[in-house]
Amino acid sequence: xxxxxxxxxxxxxxxxxxxxxxxxxxxxxxxxxxxxxxxxxxxxxxxxxxxxxxxxxxxxxxxxxxxxxxxxxxxxxxxxxxxxxxxxxxxxxxxxxxxxxxxxxxxxxxxxxxxxxxxxxxxxxxxxxxxxxxxxxxxxxxxxxxxxxxxxxxxxxxxxxxxxxxxxxxxxxxxxxxxxxxxxxxxxxxxxxxxxxxxxxxxxxxxxxxxxxxxxxxxxxxxxxxxxxxxxxxxxxxxxxxxxxxxxxxxxxxxxxxxxxxxxxxxxxxxxxxxxxxxxxxxxxxxxxxxxxxxxxxxxxxxxxxxxxxxxxxxxxxxxxxxxxxxxxxxxxxxxxxxxxxxxxxxxxxxxxxxxxxxxxxxxxxxxxxxxxxxxxxxxxxxxxxxxxxxxxxxxxxxxxxxxxxxxxxxxxxxxxxxxxxxxxxxxxxxxxxxxxxxxxxxxxxxxxxxxxxxxxxxxxxxxxxxxxxxxxxx
Amino acid sequence: xxxxxxxxxxxxxxxxxxxxxxxxxxxxxxxxxxxxxxxxxxxxxxxxxxxxxxxxxxxxxxxxxxxxxxxxxxxxxxxxxxxxxxxxxxxxxxxxxxxxxxxxxxxxxxxxxxxxxxxxxxxxxxxxxxxxxxxxxxxxxxxxxxxxxxxxxxxxxxxxxxxxxxxxxxxxxxxxxxxxxxxxxxxxxxxxxxxxxxxxxxxxxxxxxxxxxxxxxxxxxxxxxxxxxxxxxxxxxxxxxxxxxxxxxxxxxxxxxxxxxxxxxxxxxxxxxxxxxxxxxxxxxxxxxxxxxxxxxxxxxxxxxxxxxxxxxxxxxxxxxxxxxxxxxxxxxxxxxxxxxxxxxxxxxxxxxxxxxxxxxxxxxxxxxxxxxxxxxxxxxxxxxxxxxxxxxxxxxxxxxxxxxxxxxx
Numbered sequence: 001x002x003x004x005x006x007x008x009x010x011x012x013x014x015x016x017x018x019x020x021x022x023x024x025x026x027x028x029x030x031x032x033x034x035x036x037x038x039x040x041x042x043x044x045x046x047x048x049x050x051x052x053x054x055x056x057x058x059x060x061x062x063x064x065x066x067x068x069x070x071x072x073x074x075x076x077x078x079x080x081x082x083x084x085x086x087x088x089x090x091x092x093x094x095x096x097x098x099x100x101x102x103x104x105x106x107x108x109x110x111x112x113x114x115x116x117x118x119x120x121x122x123x124x125x126x127x128x129x130x131x132x133x134x135x136x137x138x139x140x141x142x143x144x145x146x147x148x149x150x151x152x153x154x155x156x157x158x159x160x161x162x163x164x165x166x167x168x169x170x171x172x173x174x175x176x177x178x179x180x181x182x183x184x185x186x187x188x189x190x191x192x193x194x195x196x197x198x199x200x201x202x203x204x205x206x207x208x209x210x211x212x213x214x215x216x217x218x219x220x221x222x223x224x225x226x227x228x229x230x231x232x233x234x235x236x237x238x239x240x241x242x243x244x245x246x247x248x249x250x251x252x253x254x255x256x257x258x259x260x261x262x263x264x265x266x267x268x269x270x271x272x273x274x275x276x277x278x279x280x281x282x283x284x285x286x287x288x289x290x291x292x293x294x295x296x297x298x299x300x301x302x303x304x305x306x307x308x309x310x311x312x313x314x315x316x317x318x319x320x321x322x323x324x325x326x327x328x329x330x331x332x333x334x335x336x337x338x339x340x341x342x343x344x345x346x347x348x349x350x351x352x353x354x355x356x357x358x359x360x361x362x363x364x365x366x367x368x369x370x371x372x373x374x375x376x377x378x379x380x381x382x383x384x385x386x387x388x389x390x391x392x393x394x395x396x397x398x399x400x401x402x403x404x405x406x407x408x409x410x411x412x413x414x415x416x417x418x419x420x421x422x423x424x425x426x427x428x429x430x431x432x433x434x435x436x437x438x439x440x441x442x443x444x445x446x447x448x449x450x451x452x453x454x455x456x457x458x459x460x461x462x463x464x465x466x467x468x469x470x471x472x473x474x475x
Numbered sequence: 476x477x478x479x480x481x482x483x484x485x486x487x488x489x490x491x492x493x494x495x496x497x498x499x500x501x502x503x504x505x506x507x508x509x510x511x512x513x514x515x516x517x518x519x520x521x522x523x524x525x526x527x528x529x530x531x532x533x534x535x536x537x538x539x540x541x542x543x544x545x546x547x548x549x550x551x552x553x554x555x556x557x558x559x560x561x562x563x564x565x566x567x568x569x570x571x572x573x574x575x576x577x578x579x580x581x582x583x584x585x586x587x588x589x590x591x592x593x594x595x596x597x598x599x600x601x602x603x604x605x606x607x608x609x610x611x612x613x614x615x616x617x618x619x620x621x622x623x624x625x626x627x628x629x630x631x632x633x634x635x636x637x638x639x640x641x642x643x644x645x646x647x648x649x650x651x652x653x654x655x656x657x658x659x660x661x662x663x664x665x666x667x668x669x670x671x672x673x674x675x676x677x678x679x680x681x682x683x684x685x686x687x688x689x690x691x692x693x694x695x696x697x698x699x700x701x702x703x704x705x706x707x708x709x710x711x712x713x714x715x716x717x718x719x720x721x722x723x724x725x726x727x728x729x730x731x732x733x734x735x736x737x738x739x740x741x742x743x744x745x746x747x748x749x750x751x752x753x754x755x756x757x758x759x760x761x762x763x764x765x766x767x768x769x770x771x772x773x774x775x776x777x778x779x780x781x782x783x784x785x786x787x788x789x790x791x792x793x794x795x796x797x798x799x800x801x802x803x804x805x806x807x808x809x810x811x812x813x814x815x816x817x818x819x820x821x822x823x824x825x826x827x828x829x830x831x832x833x834x835x836x837x838x839x840x841x842x843x844x845x846x847x848x849x850x851x852x853x854x855x856x857x858x859x860x861x862x863x864x865x866x867x868x869x870x871x872x873x874x875x876x877x878x879x880x881x882x883x884x885x
Contacts, residue, residue, distance in 0.1 A: 008678040016672060016681075023668035026635055027661055055790055055844045056860050056879035063880075130800075145793075145800030172801075179798050180862075181842075184790065 054183040054233030061232060065177040069230055070159035072197035073118045083254070083296055084335040086380040086436050091398060094386050094412055094422040096441060096457040099466050101427045102138030104452040112452060114432040114444060116155050116162075121176075122435075122444055122454065123155070123162065131164075133179060136442055138454045142179025146172075153191050156202070161230070165195050169206050173233065183233030192223040192241070193248040193261070198273060202228040205241055205248065223248070225277065239276060242268060253295050253314065260300060264288050267300070267318055283318035285310060294343070296336040301343060301357075303330055309343070311357060322360050328353045332375035337415045339396045344415060346375040352403055354415055364418045368405040372429030372446065377403040382412070382421070390414060390421055404430050408445070410457075426455050438462070481613050481739060487570040491717035492615055497564035498710030499609055500577055502602040503557045503584050505703050510550065510587070510594075520591040521546035525827040527592045530771030530819050530871070538590055546590065549583050556580035574610065581606045592820060597778045598703040601626065604776070605711070612747060613739035616718040621748055623711055624671040626778075629755045631667035633780040638849075639664065648699045666692050674715060686716055751776055768872075771819075779814060787816035787847040791825065794862075795837040804845075816847045818858035822871050829865035840865040844879065 086092070110127025117123070120136030129146040146152060150168035157163070161182060162174040169187035174180065193205030208224040223241030228234070242248060248263035252272060258280065261268045267289075268282040287304045294301040299321065300312040307326045312318045328347035335344045341358040350370040354363040382398040392398065392414055400421060405411035408429055412421040428445030434457070435442045441457040458466055486492045510516040520526065521543040528535035560576035563569055585603050588594055605622070612618045634640070642656025645663075649656065666688060673685025689712055693705040754776040757769065789804040805824045814820055825843050832838050842862040848855040860879040861869060869877060 008676060008681065012676070016676075019672060020669050023631075023665060026668075027640070027664055053855060055846070055857075057857060060860055060879035062862075140797060143795075143798030143800075145798070147801040147803060149803075181792060181799060186788075 052185065052187060052235035054185045054235075056183065058183075058232040058234060061183055062175065062180060064160045064175055064182065064231070066160040068159060069161060069200075073116070073157040073159075083294065084333065084376065084378040084433070085338070086378065088338065088381065088397075091381045091383040092439075093459040093461075094382055096410075096424045096459055097463050098424075098426055099456045099458045099463055101445065101447070101453040101455045102136075103447070104132075104134050104138050104140070104454065106132050106134075106140050106143070108132075108452075116157050117432065117435045117444075118157055119435060120437050120442055122442075123157075124452075125152070131162075131174075133162075133176065134454065136437075136454060136456070144174055144179055144181075154195055156195060156197055158197060158230070163195070163197075163202065165191060165204070167191055169204070171195075171202065171204065171228065171233070173230075185228060185233045185235065187226055187235075189224070189226075191247065193244070193263075194250045196250060197230060200230055201236065202230050204228055208241055242270075242277070242279070249292070251293050251295060256314070258314070260293060260295065262289055262293060262302075265304075267293075267302075267312070269314075269318065281317035283312065283320075285320075291330060292333050294334045294336050296338070297341075301334055301336065303334065309334075309355065322357075324355070324360050326353070326355070327362060328365065332377070335377050335379055335401070337379055337399055337401070339399055340415060342415055344377060344379070344401050346370070346377055346403065348375070350375070352377070352401070352413070352418075354401075354418070366413070366418050368403060368411065369407075370404050371407040372404055372431065374404045374430050374432065376433050377401055378433055379415075386421065390419065392416065410443075424457060426457075428453060428455070430455075478611070478613075482610065482615075483571055483574055485613065485615055485739060486574055487568075489616075489718070489721060491714055491721050492609075493564045493568075493570055493573070494717055495609060495615075495619070495711065495714040496570075496573055496577055497561050498707070498714060499602065499606045500557050500561040500564060500580065501710065502598070502703070502707045503553075503580055503606070504561065505706075506584065506588070506599055506602060507550070507554050507557060509703075511554075515593060517546055517587045517590045517594060518543075518550060520593065523827070525830045526590070527820065527823040527827065529589060529592045529595070530774060531768075533870070533872075546587070549587055553580055553583035553587060556583065577606065578610060581610065592823065593814075595814070598707065600775075600778065601704065601707060605707075608747065612743045614741045614744055615739075616715075616722070617741055618744040618747070619711060619718075620674055620715060621744060622751070623708075623715065624675060625748055625751050627667050627671035629751070629778055631664055632755065633778060634660070634664040634667065636780075638780070645699070663692065674712075682719060686712060787821070787845065789821060789843065789845040791828070791841055791843040791864075793832060793835075794839045794842055796839060797837065799842070802841075818845060818847070818874070819871055821845050822859055822874070825864050833865070842879075 104124070108124075108126045109130070112124050112126050115123040115125045115131060122134050124132045124134070126132070129148060129152065131144040131146065133141045133143070135141055146164065150166040150170060152164055153167045154165040155163065156165070157176070160176060162176050164172045164174065166172075167190060169189040169191050170184065171187070172184045173182040175182045187204065187206055189206035189209075191205065192207040195202060195204045197203070204226040205223045206226055208221050221241050221243045223244065225239040225241050227236040227239065229236055242261060244261075244263035244266060246263050248261045250259055250261045252259050257272050258269045259272045261270060265285045265288050266282065267285070269280045270277045271280065285302065285304060287306060287308070289302050290305045291303050295314070298314045300314060300318070302310045302312065303326065304310065307329045308323055309326050310323045311321045313321045328349065328351050330345045331348035331350070332346050337344055337354075341356065342363060343355045343357055345353055346368070347353055349367075351365050351367050353365045355361075356363040379399055380402055382400050384398065386392070387394060387398045393416065396416065399415060401413040401415050403411055403413065405423070408426045410424040410426065410430065412424075413419065414421055426443060426445050428447040430443050431446050431452075432444050439459040439462040443455045443457060445453055445455045447453050486496065510518060521541070524539075526535045526538040556576050557580035560573055560580055563573035563576055567573070581603065588599050588603060608618060608622055609615060640657070640660050642653065642658075642660040645659050646653065646656035670685040670688045670692070673681040676682055690709060693709045693712070696705040754773040757773040791802045791804060793800045793802050804821065805828055822845070825841055829841055832841070841864040843864050844857060844860040846855050846857045859871075859874040861877055861881075862879055863869065
């Protein structure tokens with residue numbers, strides 16, 4: 001040790017200065033703009049939306065068993081535009097007989113409700129947020145348990161994937177052939193409307209952050225539409241949304257290029273397939289809407305919170321054609337009866353109410369004494385022989401009302417006069433509208449024992465075939 | 476044996492080295508106290524069914540062969556030994572006894588520290604690292620000046636990134652204006668880079684200015700909540716100051732160390748410095764960066780960054796015979812902040828979860844994806860993804876080779 005030399009030599013001082021200068025250079029190289037906390041945050045926000053990536057990444061996702069995703073399955077099941085009607089091309093027998101019931105065996109927790117139904121399959125969910133997928137024979141194919149991070153808001157279905165859309169804007173897709181999660185995308189934006197599928201894209205309305213989403217600062221919209229690739233979950237871009245005060249609902253207009261969006265008292269028509277969703281027209285009703293819109297024959301039928309029925313003319317940019325007071329508050333959605341300009345619905349008190357919209361007055365009502373919880377009806381055409389038999393007018397083409405009635409029954413009514421045409425007995429109370437598969441109706445029922453079952457109702461021809469097939473299999 | 480004797484001779488002749496022994500003992504005592512009152516403790520982990528191995532170990536099933544009673548006994552031996560070591564260092568001249576007690580405490584303490592990877596922390600790493608240098612490396616004053624400088628540089632280089640320089644970490648604690656946070660962050664990085672260099676200079680003007688700046692810096696860090704690590708550094712700084720005063724006294728008395736005892740070798744100091752520096756820089760070399768085993772080894776001598784502006788997200792699914800169930804990642808409560816997004820730890824958390832769930836009716840495996848996002852850069856990185864995480868053949872070394880949809884026939 002050189003204890004004598006405690007004074008620093010000039011070259012060591014120079015080395016120290018160079019070292020300090022090097023340190024300052026390193027510091028400035030790492031933070032050239034001297035980013036502040038605010039800049040950091042805005043950088044984060046901007047890059048985050050650019051960096052929306054699904055889990056797992058597309059390169060790691062499982063192959064889908066079904067190659068084609070197909071169009072969005074219609075839900076509620078019976079018809080586009082919430083019409084609750086079976087195909088106008090098909091006429092039916094009035095006699096349907098319960099062939100079999102298939103109990104749904106699963107350990108449900110709490111109250112069960114239908115998530116979505118498709119063809120012969122049914123997706124249920126219970127209070128734990130678990131999803132159950134049953135085939136038409138009541139066999140549990142798979143379950144999917146959701147965590148409680150955010151409430152499930154909407155479900156969409158196509159031929160390969162089930163889309164679970166949560167309030168916080170997270171979308172999880174499930175491969176319906178095996179129940180495996182396919183991709184998940186957390187958008188970090190609260191959902192602000194009803195999503196839909198369009199070509200290869202999932203359109204997801206989320207809450208807008210105007211300072212980020214709108215290029216023009218003056219234009220402040222409440223929602224933004226995120227475009228997400230259906231197959232991989234990859235974020236494709238953003239479109240300007242709409243200016244509603246609350247999350248909106250949407251419905252496609254049958255046989256038209258329009259889509260109607262509605263929320264509160266506002267209705268907006270936009271092109272069905274487009275890139276910018278610029279409104280074609282918009283209108284505001286005097287009071288808030290309640291329930292779903294029904295669109296048929298160039299008219300939009302909407303019920304408001306004070307049970308007022310409005311008919312809006314689609315061709316006249318949503319002008320109110322007429323409005324009438326409903327004496328019985330609807331307990332479920334409206335059902336349009338084609339050819340006879342009538343609307344039917346079940347009231348909260350289980351009364352079937354038919355409204356003549358041509359005469360703008362109440363037609364008839366009938367207390368159905370329904371014991372179950374279902375308050376939905378649908379309409380279907382009967383075969384010509386029954387038109388003759390029940391003295392119905394040919395001009396109305398055999399359209400009839402099918403409704404739950406009494407205990408464990410469906411009933412068919414003539415919409416003109418309320419005449420009962422047929423009762424169809426079930427083993428339990430129906431809890432959702434049936435799915436129609438050729439000449440077979442598949443109904444989810446609650447059995448007297450409290451369990452759930454799928455009831456298969458067959459028309460006489462189908463019943464004979466099914467019985468013969470069963471006899472052969474037994475032998 | 477001569478190595479021990481040489482080290483004991485050094486400790487025995489110098490008050491400043493005995494003081495340093497007490498400081499290192501005190502730091503071990505703080506660790507013991509944290510284990511006693513906290514949830515991140517070997518006493519608690521000993522009672523869990525699975526151990527979390529250190530990255531350098533392929534298995535640590537041996538840890539589970541030890542009963543909780545053995546771990547408890549080791550802990551209390553550690554506590555008693557460390558308390559006695561502190562008292563002996565401070566109040567007696569029996570340096571041999573004190574060093575023996577510190578050896579005992581360090582062996583038991585280090586055993587407990589390595590018992591579970593979840594216990595690793597910057598304070599723990601530096602305490603045991605400095606203790607073993609203190610006990611084993613000759614020419615201690617010289618070694619500590621350089622090792623301390625190297626440690627400061629290691630921490631300073633961790634601060635030369637946007638995460639630290641944005642001032643985010645400071646403003647989380649100070650709640651001041653944004654610009655203040657930014658300037659303080661830059662100033663603190665500069666202090667860690669430059670001030671320790673003055674500790675190597677014998678000129679009193681430089682030495683004492685650097686020393687005072689570092690003391691003030693650590694006082695500020697203690698105020699901002701980084702107590703244990705800063706107290707350890709402050710203790711070592713006081714030791715260096717005492718050693719410098721001692722040195723000057725010796726000079727005044729014209730007593731040369733070489734006259735009393737041969738000058739201790741400095742070879743080991745330089746060896747340790749080279750290894751330490753190489754570990755800090757290894758991630759910059761391409762081959763080493765992609766060598767997982769080497770990175771695990773280098774990680775043993777690398778401090779964790781204290782200021783990562785990083786978010787990590789994980790998603791796990793429990794896979795049963797009849798379906799999948801979303802679940803949340805096991806809690807990282809009580810763990811060092813810098814280790815919340817540690818991919819290896821999170822991977823092992825899930826392996827532990829497999830053990831917890833394996834007896835549940837119908838349980839098959841776990842599926843999981845874990846990614847972290849560097850907020851400043853806006854980039855995210857998937858660390859691991861697997862649809863069959865409980866597969867025995869799937870280990871952390873397979874991460875990157877195994878995708879979400881791969882069957883694990885490794």
